[in-house]
Amino acid sequence: MFKRTQKPRTLPFTSAVIVAGGSSSRMGADKIFMDLGGRPVIERTMLAFERSEYIDEIVVVTRAEKIPETASAARSAGVTKLKCVTTGGENRTASSYAGVSECSETAGLIAIHDAARPLVTPEIIERAVCAAAERGAAAPAIHVKDTVRQARGGRVLRTLEREELFLMQTPQVFRADLIRAALGDAARLGISLTDDCAAVMLLDAEVFLVEGSEENLKLTTPADVYAAEAILEGRGEA
Helix, strand or coil: CCCCCCCCCCCCCEEEEEEECCCCCCCCCCHHHCEECCEEHHHHHHHHHHCCCCCCEEEEEECHHHHHHHHHHHHHHCCCCEEEEEECCCCHHHHHHHHHHHCCCCCCEEEEEECCCCCCCHHHHHHHHHHHHHHCEEEEEEECCCCEEEEECCEEEEEECHHHCEEECCCEEEEHHHHHHHHHHHHHHCCCCCCCHHHHHCCCCCCEEEECCCCCCCCCCHHHHHHHHHHHHHHCCC
16 A cells, blocks of 8 residues: 655655653653663654655654753664754643754654654654645544543543544644744743644644554553553564
8 A cells, every 4th residue: 555665756845853751650760761672762763753755854852861862862773864852841832842943944844743652654654744745734543442421520421423533643744834833822822732733723724634553552651561562573573
């Protein structure tokens, strides 16, 4: 299905912002630098974008004290697309804005990705970049499988339609001017959002979904690490 190996010349210069500034409170350890199949998580995440023909440069956002370690990890992994490692903000939205602000002025598209999603595939990156180039904003997502009910105070209020519910993933890719304006407004207003699509939606911009993958999981708890190690083993990468 995915036969292209080179980025089409019609696609604009694309920057990838990898956000790695979280506290890892639910993991109990710094998940970004924990070992996953013989490599630190941040190395695997950077390499996913290094190897993508659809990404031209990489910006990593992290805590100030982690900048030297992150830069060292990039060198060790042979990451050549790294433009810089910069300090994040007080929340996800501020950190995304800090990363976007470091992207090259020539960037036509900017992809923003969770550092804690190290198993993202070339196909997911390609789908999101191509859709954003065509429609302005795109993100991978997967359908909710379980029954979802809205409740308050332990009492069920209603059942939500599964067909209309999606779990959002990253990379979320945007036209560069759109995401710069959206995150800039959110940062100036001190708004903290759960993902970057929410920022452009505040500007009434449309976001379009592309096919994600259950393997593109976010490492949040130790159980996620066990699942990720099993995925890597299945891929022959562990």
